[in-house]
Amino acid sequence: MTPSDYEYLRKLLKERSGLDLSADKQYLVESRLVPLARRVGLTDIPELVRKIKGGGADALTTEVVEAMTTNETFFFRDKIPFDHMRETVLPALTQARANRRALRIWSAACSTGQEPYSIAMLLKEADKVLAGWRTEIVATDLSQSVLEKSKAGLFSQFEVQRGLPIQMLIKHFVQVGELWQLNADIRGMVQHRQLNLLQDFSQLGSFDVIFCRNVLIYFDQDTKAAIFERLAKQLEPDGVLVLGAAESVVGITDAFKPYPEKRGLYRPNPGRTGRPLGGSAMPQTLKVVASAR
Template sequence: MTPLDYEFLRKLLKERSGLDLSADKQYLVESRLVPLARKAGLPGISELVVKIKAGFAEALTAEVVEAMTTNETFFFRDKLPFDHLRDTMLPALLQARSARRSLRIWCAASSTGQEPYSIAMCLKGLGAAIAGWKIDIVATDLSQGVLEKSRAGIFSQFEVQRGLPIQLLVKHFTQIGDMWQLNADIRSMVQHRQLNLLQDFGHLGTFDVVFCRNVLIYFDQDTKAGIFERLSRVVESDGFLVLGAAESVVGISDAFKPYPERRGLYRPNGTRNAKPSFVGMIPQKVSALAAR
């Protein structure tokens, strides 16, 4: 792969997926795209680039983007966000939504489904507390391939051993040969849609909780800021945003503010656009609450 080929691929990946590769990641591109080139009947990456540049290989371009995006995930990954869901978010939301009796949760960059299904199992565990409630869990990802795997809800022995408590495996899965399939009641709680976070996602509607974990770390600061701004328009004013352990809004956007003493948990910053009010003709200063 020539330096020009690498620069072309860097630009392509940035435009299509937001992935911001540094100048020293040629080895990563080669390790993932050489097998793809050979699968397409091409000698190497340079020929792959030529074909993409010709403009008649949209399907191949999509495969390149999918090959370069990371789909690492496992059930109840990092544990802490699910503790926050059980101990902080759900108690607050069940009380706040008691009149409408509905919850909407979005998993952005949901990969092969372990995150949205972990959330579904958490909600299922509430039992009578959510009986009669309308629960929507929307799972989106750039890759159609991982969404298809997620829809099927079939996981290997290795995958179910990563983070999934044995009691939940026995309760919610059925063994099929060497594989395990989630039972239909859990699978039916999750809707799957293909989505690129760089594009508009307002059509998804609004959500009480958005999990957007371990994806923004691959974007540059401007891209992150733009996504935070658009996320602020789809998270309910009293809703929650959950980020990965290595991610933060601090220093990037004032669209959200950290939830006190809950690492990785954020709430919409409703005061950032507040206007001065007047009481007895004496102006009261109202300043935006900066993310701390």
């Protein structure tokens, strides 16, 4: 792969998915795209780049973006956000929503579904509190292939052993050959939609809780700031944003403020100045043509 090929792919990935590759990640591109090139009958990455540049290769471009997207996930990942959800967020929201008796939760960049299904199982465990409530979980991702896997609710032995308590495996799954499938009632709690976080997502409506974990770390500061601005518009004034352990709004935006004494949780900031922090203005182009992550 030539330096110009790498620069072309870096720009393509930034525009299509927000992935901000540093100059020293050429090995990562090669490890993921050489197998893809060979699978589609091309000899190497330069030929892959020429194919994309030649036009009429939208499906191939999408495959390149999906191949470079990190889909690492597991059930109840990092545990603490789910403890906060069970012990703090749900009690507060059920009290605040007592009149309308409805909750909407968004799992952004949901990958193969472990996060939204963890949320669904958590809500199912709270069925006494939520009896008669309408609960809606919307799971989105850039990759259609991982969304299809998520919809099926089928997981390997390795996948169900990562973070899933044994009692929940027994209660909410059935064994299908060597795989485990979530029961239909849990699968039915989650709606799947293909979505790119770089694109407008106002059509999703407003949410009481937004999980947007372990994806913003791959974006540059301006892109993060722009996404935070738009997330703030989709969150109810008393709603909660859940970020990953290595993510924060500090120095990026004042659209959110930390939830008191709850690491990883953030609330809309009513006293904000109304502008991103610590970077240039919001990116001029969020005109992404690829489908979603």
